[in-house]
Amino acid sequence: MKTLVVCYSRTGSTHALGHRIAGALDAPIEDIADRVERRGIVGYLRSGRDAWFGHVPEILPSDHDPGEYDLVVIGTPVWNWSLSGPARAYLKRHASRLPRVAFFCTMGGSGSERVFRQMEKAAGRAPVATFARTQAQLAAPDLDKAVEEFASLVRARFEKAA
Ligand SMILES: Cc1cc2nc3c(=O)[nH]c(=O)nc-3n(C[C@H](O)[C@H](O)[C@H](O)COP(=O)(O)O)c2cc1C
Numbered sequence: 001m002k003t004l005v006v007c008y009s010r011t012g013s014t015h016a017l018g019h020r021i022a023g024a025l026d027a028p029i030e031d032i033a034d035r036v037e038r039r040g041i042v043g044y045l046r047s048g049r050d051a052w053f054g055h056v057p058e059i060l061p062s063d064h065d066p067g068e069y070d071l072v073v074i075g076t077p078v079w080n081w082s083l084s085g086p087a088r089a090y091l092k093r094h095a096s097r098l099p100r101v102a103f104f105c106t107m108g109g110s111g112s113e114r115v116f117r118q119m120e121k122a123a124g125r126a127p128v129a130t131f132a133r134t135q136a137q138l139a140a141p142d143l144d145k146a147v148e149e150f151a152s153l154v155r156a157r158f159e160k161a162a
Helices: 013-025 040-052 085-097 112-123 143-161
Strands: 003-007 029-031 071-079 100-107 130-134
Touching: 003 013, 013 029, 013 071, 013 100, 013 143, 040 071, 040 085, 071 085, 071 112, 071 143, 085 112, 100 112, 100 143, 112 130, 130 143
Parallel strands: 003 029, 003 071, 071 100, 100 130
Antiparallel strands: none
8 A cells, every 4th residue: 555645734733643644654744835824813814714715725846646656645734614725725736646545634623524524525535534633632642542543444444445
């Protein structure tokens, strides 16, 4: 199962979780990047508004071709109960080249189910598995165990579907 982990992260939480997932799945990790100023209160408000309205920012070219993988695991923060703009842009750009997918997200407290539905729609396919973590769960001692369980589920579902 040749796997790629891709994520967008504004303040590092989603990247940190993606890094653990990549380790558990023995996969490279790629960060999605755009040129929108997202720092400070103005960047925060812009990010939330754009996510809510489903705007698609321009993102920088990808290092890895998702079409060369068997599975791509895609991660995003939850912004205003919505998929972040850069992750939405990645899914839309690569929808026709995506193999099987799995999704993960990080959040303060809520919005993951809506975000996973939006990711499914943007990717044009259902995920083999999803994984959501709140900030509190990211700091909990069982995080590695939860990541291992997600990785095992992804492997099992992938093999079952293959
Ligand atoms: C603009 C904006 C909107 C957010 N909206 C939500 C939300 O609707 N629900 C939630 O649980 N957390 C929300 N958060 C918190 C982030 O999802 C959370 O801090 C996340 O882990 C940040 O990931 P990152 O460090 O990878 O950027 C929001 C954060 C930002 C910046």
